[in-house]
Amino acid sequence: MIKNFQTYRSSAGAGKTYMLSVSFIKLSLHGYFNGDVKYYQKILAITFTNKAAAEMKDRIIYYLRCLSLEEDKDNILYNITKDTSYQNQTVFDAAKNIYSHIIHNYNKLSVSTIDKFTTHVVRSFSKDLGLSYNFDLELDNSKIMQPVIALMLSEISANGDNLSELLVGFVMSKVDEGKNSDIEVDLNDFSSELFKEGVYDYFNKNKLSLKDYIDVKNNFSNKIKELEHEIKLLSYKVSNYFTLNNLTKDHFIRGTFYDLFVKKLGSNNYEKWVPSKTLQKNIENGVWYSKNTKQIIKDQVDLCAKELNNFYQQLIGLLREFFSYKEILKNIYQLSVLLELNKRKEKYKKENNIEQLFDFNKKINEIISSESSAFIYERIGERYHHYLIDEFQDTSIMQWQNLLPLLVDSLDYGKSYIVGDGKQSIYRWRGGEAEQFLKLPLIYKSQNLVSKSEWEAKLNQHYHLNMLDFNYRSREEIVNFNNLFFEKTKHLLNEDLQDMYKNHNQKVVRKGGGLVHVELFDGDKQQYKEEILEKIVRIINDLTYEKKSLYKDFTILCNTAKRVSLVANYLLENNIPVVSSEGLLLSSSSKVNFLICVLDYINDPYDYVARAAIVSYLNKNKLINDELHKLNLQLKDLNKFRNILKKSKIIINEVKLLKLSFYEMIEQLIIDLNIKADVYIDFFLDFVFEYSKNLDCNLPSFLRYWDERKQKEAIVIPEGLNAVQIMTIHKSKGLAFKNVIIPFNWEDTKNKNDIWVNSSHNFNGILPSALVKSSSKLENTFFSNDFKRDSNLRLLDNLNKLYVATTRAKDRLYIFSKSFSKNIKNDYKYKGNLNSFLYNYHDIYPLYMGNDNFAEDKQKFSYDLFNVKEKNKLDWREIISIKNSASEIFDIDKSKNKKDQGKLLHKILADIHYLEDKNMVLESYCSLSEYKNQSFSKIKNTINNFFLSEDILRYFDHNWIVKTEKEILMPSGKTYIPDRLLFHKKSDEVVVIDYKTGKAKKEHENQILNYARALSNMGYNNIKKVLIYVNKENIIKEL
The missing domain is CATH 3.40.50.300 (P-loop containing nucleotide triphosphate hydrolases)
Structure with missing residues (x-):
């Protein structure tokens, strides 16, 4: 019998996407050869991200195009024809027609994420699900929870109602754990629990009111006291038993059983009440004393062993109950608040006609748990004959069960493929359960499915397990x-x-x-x-x-x-x-965070947290020299804090700033704070600009918006x-x-x-x-x-x-x-x-x-480096100011500022590319009025002496292409400017030369090594490094 339920267990790098793309094309060809060029429209490929869906679409189109051009890429022709009787030319001709049809009907190529497909199914029978036809689909959970949480917090009463009591308890429990006491932040983080698929049943079971939770809390607190009393009584009872039966610590192995009842249970440290692992094991095995214990003691303990074991079992039962109540009570506030949030969330969604993907999965699951598969087909309006499911290990229970009626029914028409790798299941927190992949063809956690037996029988009938066990990605040592x-x-x-x-x-x-x-x-x-x-x-x-x-x-x-x-x-x-x-989140920039703290301070001058953060930044960046703890002592006094800013040369004119437009205010603040702009500041300004388009644009609302977005806004870098x-x-x-x-x-x-x-x-x-x-x-x-x-x-x-x-x-x-x-x-x-x-x-x-001695894949070396160069923020008012003097309009070289002989020497040598340039360059400098003095004649003598050296002259002949004083821009924005770069015209040799006029220093060598490293990063391998000390001796040092 043909097995149509093809399951592939894969490993990393085994070519899962390739296999599914080939399978899609083979199924399309099969339909074409049976007279249906549109047969590809009966195939649905499901992935889990938009990127993966786009990649699979691209692969399918690419391979079909190659085949239509009679090209065999990635051995695809062999993999298509090896299990069929198709001839190569037949495949080429068919692929040409299928490719052409897909290009003209691209929207009919069904490669979709599972969420997109679920949304399509729901919209096909929204009426049956009790959904309005114009509902809003919300993908961002925070957009639902923020107004829900804000409304709930606004209802906190000073009178101490049930909600207020539970919320206060929630905050205090977080403080006890050493966590953030900002209740709004905590609730937003904590509310993510509401959107996990696996917790739905737990919510459904729990219908308690806020008053009920207060009662449960009180009940549990009383029960814990009762149990503690019972445990103390048991301790007293066993201690008396020891006395009556003349049992001492020495009667027991290491005395641990005796100490447990006589000492530890009397302690208020509850953790000491729990028997050690060793003691538990000894009692389970009936070991009360050591092998070397005297026989008379052994006999005495054996006589009491049954009673001692009963005492122990009583204790274990009491401890189990005691710690169960305590562990539940620890989280009773979280539980009550979470369930209250869930009720309010559902109410908010209903009032605002909002639905979520989780709701879709839940509602479909409720239907397929009680309806036949034909019911869904009637609503979808189209029927697929083949399903290709990628990354199955990340599929949730509901997602898989919702696909089952479709896939099971399709097995009568042709093959469906499921590919997964349980070893790559890393999304359990998002609902993925790899266990269901391992259990196939059984349906995991399917006790609620009415059609469970029927579907499992069909899956089992068609099930065939395949292994993808080749690694096409990694080199041999890595695979091993x-x-x-x-x-x-x-x-x-x-x-x-x-x-x-x-x-x-x-x-x-x-x-x-x-x-x-x-x-x-x-x-x-x-x-x-x-x-x-x-x-x-x-x-x-x-x-x-x-x-x-x-x-x-x-x-x-x-x-x-x-x-x-x-x-x-x-x-x-x-x-x-x-x-x-x-890693490039805007909030990871200390400059952006400093700017935000200053905005917090402007918004509320009495925000001590903002003041402390500002002072910390100033101290860390050495903008103020005082010790941090001394500065912190001055924070509470606003005038003293402002004096700290003045000492740091920071003047914040709130009145002036608040008169500007919002975007201008931020720009001006960057200038006032003397923040050197970098890529983080640039992107932050883009963020501010987008925000400033809002009609309700003001500082308090911006700060709230930043709090919402700061963990999402990042530098966007092209691939x-x-x-x-x-x-x-x-x-x-x-x-x-x-x-x-x-x-x-x-x-x-x-x-x-x-x-x-x-x-x-x-x-x-x-x-x-x-x-x-x-x-x-x-x-x-x-x-x-x-x-x-x-x-x-x-x-x-x-x-x-x-x-x-x-x-x-x-x-x-x-x-x-x-x-x-x-x-x-x-x-x-x-x-x-x-x-x-x-x-x-x-x-x-x-x-x-x-080792590293293997042939590298051929690649073109590219040097488009990501530039994070710092720059000073320019004031636009200065940029557009009118210039009146000629020196501002024209680029006049003010050489009078460069009379330092070392700088002048560098300038002259930079203008001499080849030996024959020397006299002309010297004459041109000599003709300038500022050089007609005694010092220039010394420079001229130095230059003439410089060119007497044969070792130097070879770097000034015409075998070289010459670059002098040219900037090399590094990824950080730092620039290197070697004095002289030479590129040999007939070989790959590069010479980097740097002139020095003082004494030799180690830093000179480090500098030229940096130049060489920069050149190496640009793809030059044969680099010669030369330091020339320009003086009477003209010392040449090659590194």
Whole structure:
């Protein structure tokens, strides 16, 4: 029987997009040969991002065009004809017709994101879903939550109603955790929980009112006190039992059982109440005493063992209940506030006729859970015969189940393809569940589907598993490293999740070569990062200098956006050009932040936070010399603060500024603050300009708007520049880069998530669902299994993230992390940090695999560097002022300002390109009135003496193309100006010459080495560096 449900388990670099593009073309050809040139319109390819959809469309069009021109690109002709009886010419002719038809009917080529397809389905039967025909689709969650949160906060009452009590409790719980006490910021962050697919059922179960939550809180507080009392009574009871039975600490192994009841349970430190892991294990195994214990003591303990075990089990039961109540109570304010926000969100959406993609998925899922698949076909108005689904591991439960009725029905008509890689599942926080890919052809978490049995039977009937096990991306050493690394580290996962890495080993296509370099660095959290950053700069400079790579060949993959900013700023400081949509946020610029703080101060002079930030900036940038702690003591006094500004030569004339238009005010403020404009300031001004188009344009509203946008507004840089790319690992998914660097230790990974639990069977049923902190404290609660599951999934998330990162590399892979802890405990390897994964692979570093001696791919060296040059902001009033004097209008060389003999000497030598120019140049300078003096005759003698040296004359003959005093612009905006550059006319030799008139210094050598490095970055390899000290001896120093 033909198997039409073709599933492909893939690995990174295996050519998933290529395979799907080929499959799309083969299906289109099949339809064409059966008389339907429009058959491609019966195929739907689904991806998960607009970029991926565009890439697949481009691939399909490109390959069809190649075939129509009778060209075979990427071996596509072979892959189309190998399983068919098609002749080459037949394929060429068919492709020509299909290509032509698609070009004239491009909108019928169905390659879509899953969200776009879902929206199309919903609009086809919106009436049945109870949706109005003119609803607004809102994709930005914040645009819904901001007005909802603002309205809720406006209802806080000083009288202490239920809402106010819970919100105050929410704020205080955040303060206790050492977090931000800005309630609006907290609520906006926290509200993201409302848009996670997996929490819908928990919301549905929980219908409690605000008053109910107050009652639950009080009930739990009382219950905790009762349980604490019971535990103390048990402690007292067991202590008496020990006394009555003459049992002492020495009767028990290490005395831990005795101490638990006699000492620890009497403490107010609740964490000490929990038996140690060793004690738990001993009691489970019936081990009460050591092997060397006297027999009489053994007999005495054995006699009491049953009763002692009962006491222990009573304690465990009480502790489990006690800590369960405590963990729920910790989050009771968050839970109540979140559910209240959800109610208000739904009300706001209904009142404003707003729908979201999540609503669509939810409503479709409710229908397909109870309706046959034919119902959806009637509403769509068109029927696909084939479905091609990419990146299946990132599909959510609802998304997959909503596609099922369509895909299952299509299996009777032809093949459908699903491609995925569980190892690249890194979007669990967004609803992706890779487990459902592993469970195919079974339907994962499908207990609510009415058609579950029917659909599973059809899927199973047509199911065929294929493996894509070749790696077309990475060189051999990188593939081998990844094969070995993940074979060892996969054993960290529990058995169910290890299936993700089953058959993960890949076969090498790019034989020979490749480099893997793994190194660990000592130091505290800050120091080891600095060393890694220095190492990154050295590697980039070395490889670019040696012409092995361009800047754009390097990509640095970080764990968080915060680390992206850290790396981006460090590289820019070291004159390395950078491209990063995440690292170049406007809010990462200290100048932009300083400007915002000044605006905060203008808006509210009594904003102490703004004052403190301003003073900190002035101190850090050495605009004021006073010690920071002394300056901070003056902040509360407004007059003293203004004196600080005056001492820093900053005058803020609020009255004058507020009279200007908003955009002019910002420009004038930049001038008044003497902020040197750079690319961040330029883009910030663009942001201000766009905002200033609003009718309601004023400072308070702008500051609110900036708070909303500051984590999104970034420098926009065109693709293709010769610059190092820096991005988070999540952003890198699906991409490939020549050289990949993975830095740091991922200690900033957010491991402590909140997790939802089903509490309907606990606490006498008064709380159907709850939100708890994911921490080891849950091990001693009703929710220990939930915690274990969450811990395993978090470890999988981090391992998958590392897999995605290491498999992006084509030629070179660098991993730089923190040295191992000195005292490594058993749980160290499960931490999920980068170095804990490395420890599981090997315990001795640095590690090198392969080398740099491999043939580089041919590439054209491009030097379009990203310029971050600083410049002074010009006042437009000065720019358009009328100039009256001739010296302002004409470019008259005021040589009287250059009487310094060294400068004049440089100027004359710059004008002498070849030897025969010497006399003419000297005469021209001598004829100028300002040089008709004794000092010029000395210069003339020096020049004549200079050209007596044969070693110097060879640099002034006609074998060279000469450039003097020409600027070389570096990526940072810094310029280098060598005195003399010579390019040999018949070879690739380049000579860079610098003249010096004083004593030899080390900095002279550093300067000319910088010139040479700049030339090397421009593609010149054979560079000679020459220092000439112009004096009586004319010393020539070649480096």
